[in-house]
Amino acid sequence: MKLKKSILILFAAVLLALAAVPGFAKNAAQAPTEFPTRGILLWSALGVLLTVLIFVWHRVCAKKPFNVQKQQSPDWYWVALILLCGLAARVALSLIFYGHKTDINCFVVWGRRVIEYGPAHFYDDWCDYPPGYMLVLGAMSWVYKLVGGGAEVNALLVKVPCIIADLAFGYLVYRYAKRTMRRSAALALLALTVFTPVIAFVSSAWGQIDQALTLALVIPILLLYKKHPVWAGLFYGLGIIMKPQALMCGPLFAAAYVLYVIFDCPYVQKNKKSTVGRRLLETLAAVACAFAVIFIIAAPFRGEQGPFWLIEKYYGTATSYEYATVNAYNFWALIGANWKKVDTAFMGLTYGKWGTIGMAFSIMVSIGLYVASVLRHKSCRGALPLTMAYMLAGIFTFGHYMHERYVFPALMLLMFAYVFYNDRRVLATYLAYAATMLVNCIAAFYYSKLFEFGLYWDEGLIFWCSLANVVLFAWFTYVVFDLALRNKPIKAFNG
Numbered sequence: 001m002k003l004k005k006s007i008l009i010l011f012a013a014v015l016l017a018l019a020a021v022p023g024f025a026k027n028a029a030q031a032p033t034e035f036p037t038r039g040i041l042l043w044s045a046l047g048v049l050l051t052v053l054i055f056v057w058h059r060v061c062a063k064k065p066f067n068v069q070k071q072q073s074p075d076w077y078w079v080a081l082i083l084l085c086g087l088a089a090r091v092a093l094s095l096i097f098y099g100h101k102t103d104i105n106c107f108v109v110w111g112r113r114v115i116e117y118g119p120a121h122f123y124d125d126w127c128d129y130p131p132g133y134m135l136v137l138g139a140m141s142w143v144y145k146l147v148g149g150g151a152e153v154n155a156l157l158v159k160v161p162c163i164i165a166d167l168a169f170g171y172l173v174y175r176y177a178k179r180t181m182r183r184s185a186a187l188a189l190l191a192l193t194v195f196t197p198v199i200a201f202v203s204s205a206w207g208q209i210d211q212a213l214t215l216a217l218v219i220p221i222l223l224l225y226k227k228h229p230v231w232a233g234l235f236y237g238l239g240i241i242m243k244p245q246a247l248m249c250g251p252l253f254a255a256a257y258v259l260y261v262i263f264d265c266p267y268v269q270k271n272k273k274s275t276v277g278r279r280l281l282e283t284l285a286a287v288a289c290a291f292a293v294i295f296i297i298a299a300p301f302r303g304e305q306g307p308f309w310l311i312e313k314y315y316g317t318a319t320s321y322e323y324a325t326v327n328a329y330n331f332w333a334l335i336g337a338n339w340k341k342v343d344t345a346f347m348g349l350t351y352g353k354w355g356t357i358g359m360a361f362s363i364m365v366s367i368g369l370y371v372a373s374v375l376r377h378k379s380c381r382g383a384l385p386l387t388m389a390y391m392l393a394g395i396f397t398f399g400h401y402m403h404e405r406y407v408f409p410a411l412m413l414l415m416f417a418y419v420f421y422n423d424r425r426v427l428a429t430y431l432a433y434a435a436t437m438l439v440n441c442i443a444a445f446y447y448s449k450l451f452e453f454g455l456y457w458d459e460g461l462i463f464w465c466s467l468a469n470v471v472l473f474a475w476f477t478y479v480v481f482d483l484a485l486r487n488k489p490i491k492a493f494n495g
Helices: 002-029 037-063 076-096 101-117 119-124 132-147 151-177 183-195 197-206 210-225 229-242 244-263 276-301 309-318 351-376 383-398 408-421 424-453 459-485
Strands: none
Touching (some): 037 197, 037 424, 037 459, 076 151, 076 183, 076 197, 101 132, 101 151, 101 424, 119 276, 132 229, 132 276, 151 183, 151 210, 151 408, 183 197, 183 408, 197 210, 197 424, 210 244, 210 408, 229 276, 244 276, 244 309, 244 351, 244 383, 351 383, 408 424
């Protein structure tokens, strides 16, 4: 009964918050006279309060003794209720906020172009995305032709795949959490994942596709844990062909496969004979599957382009915004380099060279921590999602060309790391990044809308949020080093 009351109170709070959003959206639609710092901080604070309330619910539920027998029967009613409320909240947000005008309009036009001109002529006009997600946009454009409606309906359909990805993440978190936690605590984590404001905002209000990329990173990790390396390679290939940022995780996945070949999968029982030769063949098959997926999806889009068109596309996308940081509140924004050219000199080098050093260092340190974690503590499932989240956070903090959403996949990776480690510090890191990302994403969203009115950033907001991200990364460094080297989690509550 207490659980039911808690869930009902939670959803009542969500509905009240959604009821208040239209007034905020209406005010935001009026001709502005200043950058809406107060509104951004107010709604971000309310979003953080919502996550804290759900976190408290999780803590209260998880403090009770863990009972294996009570875990056996699934609680489908509450799972369905939470997911349906999450879906309703996202549909409401999508109808209230058309989305990032440039992004949504591009996605709508690209989807229509796939249907009308076919893949072979798709790249006759400009598009800075690889072809993978264009098939999804084409499917949504086809659905729109069937159902009809106005621009808002078209924008909602464009957002639907990532809304589904949001809910899928929540369900996966629940499925893995209920193996080691009370069912009520797992349901609270499901609610926390579904109702984390920045996750809902990126998919439903902004309309970006970062959820698709994140899903393509999380699924291979879970497949590796189930000893399905070939399938893991296939899904990672899907991630690469959907968004270039997936390539940043390639070195860490390569390290995971090398350790798999040498030591076998340390996370499952050795219920069948597995030799180094067999594991090497599986790894080669995984690489082949990744390349095959990329080739099969990309081939119809080649048209009359040259043989290296896809490589040129990835390079052009990665370097299309030649700035130290592009609305990403990180170290470079902290020192005033937001929208400054990468070839600007800074301490004897350029921003671009310093950014390259920062990215390379983040990748090498993360690989080292993952290898050390597996060699020292082979039964630790949380090592790969934790170090991958750390790598992405490091690249976001010190790399160049960064956008505000490039740290987004780290959020879900942190949630899975918490499920496997059961360390309260990991969950605290998740909550902190969810807060700073929300401020960053809302501010960048409104900057794109208000730039046409000649209104520029609130420099104070940039400074303090950037400082918070740099300090947060320092805290994250302590957490990941401690868990990777000592593997002594500060247990959250039970499990």
